[in-house]
Amino acid sequence: MNAPIHNPTSNTADGLHDQLMCQREAYLSNPVPDYRSRVRDLQSLARMLKDHREEILQAISDDFGNRSRHETLLCEYTMVLGDIQHTLKKLKRWMKPQRRGVDLNLYAGARNRVVPQPLGVVGVIVPWNFPLNLSLAPLVSIFAAGNRAMVKMSDRSSRLAALFERVSSDYFPKEKLVFIRDDDATLGPEFSALPFNHLLFTGSTETGRKVMVNAARNLTPVTLELGGKSPAIVGDDFPLQTAAERLLQWKLLNAGQICVTVDYLFLPNDKVEPFVEHAKAIVASRYPDLDSVDYTSIIDDASYQRLWETLEDARAKGARVIPLSTSSGNEKLRKFPPHILLNVTDDMLVMRREIFGPLLPIKTYQSPQEVIDYVGRRPSPLALYPFTNDSRLRDLLIERLPSGGVSVNQCLLHVGQHDLPFGEWETVEWGITTVAMGL
Numbered sequence: 001m002n003a004p005i006h007n008p009t010s011n012t013a014d015g016l017h018d019q020l021m022c023q024r025e026a027y028l029s030n031p032v033p034d035y036r037s038r039v040r041d042l043q044s045l046a047r048m049l050k051d052h053r054e055e056i057l058q059a060i061s062d063d064f065g066n067r068s069r070h071e072t073l074l075c076e077y078t079m080v081l082g083d084i085q086h087t088l089k090k091l092k093r094w095m096k097p098q099r100r101g102v103d104l105n106l107y108a109g110a111r112n113r114v115v116p117q118p119l120g121v122v123g124v125i126v127p128w129n130f131p132l133n134l135s136l137a138p139l140v141s142i143f144a145a146g147n148r149a150m151v152k153m154s155d156r157s158s159r160l161a162a163l164f165e166r167v168s169s170d171y172f173p174k175e176k177l178v179f180i181r182d183d184d185a186t187l188g189p190e191f192s193a194l195p196f197n198h199l200l201f202t203g204s205t206e207t208g209r210k211v212m213v214n215a216a217r218n219l220t221p222v223t224l225e226l227g228g229k230s231p232a233i234v235g236d237d238f239p240l241q242t243a244a245e246r247l248l249q250w251k252l253l254n255a256g257q258i259c260v261t262v263d264y265l266f267l268p269n270d271k272v273e274p275f276v277e278h279a280k281a282i283v284a285s286r287y288p289d290l291d292s293v294d295y296t297s298i299i300d301d302a303s304y305q306r307l308w309e310t311l312e313d314a315r316a317k318g319a320r321v322i323p324l325s326t327s328s329g330n331e332k333l334r335k336f337p338p339h340i341l342l343n344v345t346d347d348m349l350v351m352r353r354e355i356f357g358p359l360l361p362i363k364t365y366q367s368p369q370e371v372i373d374y375v376g377r378r379p380s381p382l383a384l385y386p387f388t389n390d391s392r393l394r395d396l397l398i399e400r401l402p403s404g405g406v407s408v409n410q411c412l413l414h415v416g417q418h419d420l421p422f423g424e425w426e427t428v429e430w431g432i433t434t435v436a437m438g439l
Contacts, residue, residue, distance in 0.1 A: 013190045016150075016180070016190055016191060016194060017194065019150060019174065019178055020121060020150065020195070020196070022174065022175055023121045023148040023150065023174075023176070023178075024120065024121055026148065026176070027118070027120045027121060027148055031120075032117065032118060032146060033118070035091065035092060035095060038091060038095075038146055039088065039091065041143040041176070042084050042087060042091075042140065042144065043084075044171040044172060045143065045171070046081060046084045048167065048170075049077065049080060049081060049136070051167075052163065052167055053077065055167075056077070056132060056160065056163065057072055059159040059160040059162075059163045060131060060132060060157075060159075062159045063156060063157050063159050063160055063299075064296060064297050065297035065299075065333060066293055066295075066296060066297040066335075067254075067296050067297070068293065068295065068296045070294065071253060071254055071296060072132065075130060075133060075253070076130055076131075076132040076133040077132060079133055079137065079416060080132065080136045080137050080140070082418075083137050083140045083418070084140055086418045087140050087141070087144045094116065094144065095116055096116075097113045097114065097116070098114040099111070099112070099113060100112035100114060118145055118146035118147050119145070119147055119197040119198050120147060120148070120196075120198075121147065121148045121149070121150065122149050122150075122196060122197060122198045122199070122200065123149075123150050123152070123191060123192070123198070123200065124138050124139070124149060124151045124152065124199075124200045125152050125191065125192065125199070125203065126151060126152065126153050126154055126157070126202065127154055128154040128156035129254060129257045129258060129299070129356075130254075130258075131153065131154060131157040131161075132160065135151050135153065135179075138151075138200050139151070147198075149178075150177075150178050150180060150194075151178070152180040152182055152187060152188070152191045153179060153180065153182060154182065155183055155184065155185035156299055158183045161179060161180075161181040161182070162181060164179040165179045165180075165181055188210075188211075189210070192210070192214040192215055193214040193215070193217060193218070194218075194220075195218040195220060196215075196220050198220070198221050199211070199220050199221070199222045199223070200225075201223070201224050202225040202226075202259075203225075203226070203227075204226065204227055204354075208224045208226050212224070225259070226259070226382070227354045227356075228263075228354065228379060228380075228382040228383075229264060229351075229354060229378070229379075230260060230262060230382050230384065230385065231262070231263065231265070231266060231371075231381060231384065232247060232262040232264075232411065233265075233368075233371050233384075233385070233386050233387065233388075234265070234266065234267050234268070234271065234275075234387040234388075235268075235368075235386065235388030235389075235390055235393050236268045237388055237389055238387040238388050238409070240274055240278060241278050243275075243387045244275055244278035244279050244282060245278075245282055246387075246409070246410055247262055247265065247385075247411060248286075248338075250262065250410075250411035250412050251338075252286075252287070252338055252358055253296075253412075254296050255298055255335075255357060256338075256355065256356065256358040256359070257296070257299060257303075257356050257357065258356075258412070259354070259382060260382050260404075260412055260415055261412065262360065262385055263354060263355055263361075263381075264344075264351065264361040264363060265360060265361070265363070266362075266363050266364070266365050266371050267362055267363075268365065268366070269364045269365070269366060272342065272362060275362070276340055276342075279324050280324050283324040283338055284325070284326075287338075289327070290325055290327040290329070290330065290335045291327075291330055291333060291335060295335060297333055297335055298334040298336050298357060300334070301334065303334075303356070303357070304331070304334045304336060307355075307357040307359065308336075309349070310349045310350050310355065310357075310359065311339060311341075311350075311359060313348060313349045314341050314344060314348045314349070314350045314361075317347060317348050318343060318345065319341045319342065319343050319348060319350075319361075320341070320343050321340075321341055322339060322341070322342065323337055323338075323339050324337070324338040324340060325337040336357055337358070338358035338359070338360070339358070339360070340360050340361075341359060341360065341361045341362065342362055348361075368396060368397065371397070371401075372396075372397070372400045372401060375401050376400060376401060380401075380402045380403055380404075381401075381403045381404070382405070383404055383405050383406065383407070383411075383412070384398070384401055384405075384406045385406070385407055385408075385410070385411050386398070386406070386409075387408075388408075388409070389409075394408055405420075
């Protein structure tokens, strides 16, 4: 008999534990869902997305204060649907046992196989910056593998969390999927301390450490997707205007609130002033009015003020601060104007912590070795963005600067490639022809 559920999504440890036990009992009664049931789960997830598309877009925008509809569709909605379609095509093959070679053939006819098996109940801790993608995209893999899920939403995504909590039961029983609201940001420690069969966390390094400590008490396997300071390097050979267009396109996406966005930029010494002029023209063309619905707000007042404090800290310590917009910002709408920062030093906040906003510090270099020495002495970045058509320089930077992923002559695009892993060695190269290379 299943354990009784006492308001399982309530703000209590008992409620969370009861929900986990409910899903665990359901898993034990059907530990290996067949192909058809997994397909139904994926189709139900797609149907939930499509049926509530406008409500989802509006909830995310309301949580941000204003979130560009185009950005949500591009980076979240269509990506999740694409994941579902890709998985449906591959699922039958993924479920099949895989043969392996036999090293010690002591017995005639010996065989080795790898048999894919569900884990059970998976916990997912979702950040606020891409709350649709980072809550539903993990569910695609979780359901494809025959698992069940508890998804804890961010307190900064309260409207989307309430929507998911309300509508998900029309598509999935709570024994399969439940969304957890955390409006007062108190459930994180309780949630990460539950004895899940696996736990996924996306967020800051500081919080990731706490999640690992909590999960370790149960020896729960954990997948961490953390932030970092990801550099871009423009080679002397690469067209500067093209580099500026691509860098600004992605740096200003979601107002810079992306863990894999460009956190700082290396330019050849003589390319700085021309780059600044290109950047000003690009911003004036794409965002003539920052109050536009196409320019995303900073998530909350504290983050908005943190960005101003980061900017003023750099100015006070000698940085040259260059606004890229004629707008001075909008405190009510939390529209933060993009800036370039020159003459930055390592004691500035902008170079010590992840920016998560539309600030772009620029460092200069004379030789690639200077870049390698600087980046190589710091924690390996989550992403690396070389801009060069010189294959020797490209390969040197990728080889000497390990990172979670690389997009060559572009930014962020490696994250959206279905056949490349995320957070391991991966490279996407964009040039005259497009080539995907998994390292």
